Amino acid sequence: MPLPKDEFEQLYPCDFYTAEELLESGQMYTVYEIARMLQELEPDAELEPETEDVLLDWAIPWIMTNADDLVVAEPRGEDEPGYYGLNE
Template sequence: MPRPKSAFESTYPCDFYEPSDLLEAGQMYTVYEIARLLQELEPEAELDRETEDILLDWAIPWIMINADDLVVAEPRTEDEPGYYGLAAE
């Protein structure tokens, strides 16, 4: 349900990383690793499932919005997610 802005102590600009600021050239990342990087965590950081699900809510739209700057690679195995990296290195 919507809430009035006055219900919040403060608000912040909605700035997102550019792919080249977030990802290293020559590396490929899973959506889970990108979700962690968007929160300034290490790609291997241990998270509980609930927190990881919340971070994915940010990462999936970020990937879609920045699709023109990314490449995708098929998973190496059936039980692994796909990988994303910078389109231009």
């Protein structure tokens, strides 16, 4: 259910990194690593599964929004995710 804005102590601008600001040139990242980096965490930070699920809710739309600036690589194995990097 929607809430009135005045029920929140503070509101922040909805500002996301661009692909070039977030990703290093020449590197490929999983969606899990991107999710962490969007929250200014290290790509290999340990997270509780519930926290990782919430971060993925941010990362997946970010990848879709920045798709023109990204390249994709197939997973290296059946049990691994795909990889994303800058489209240079």
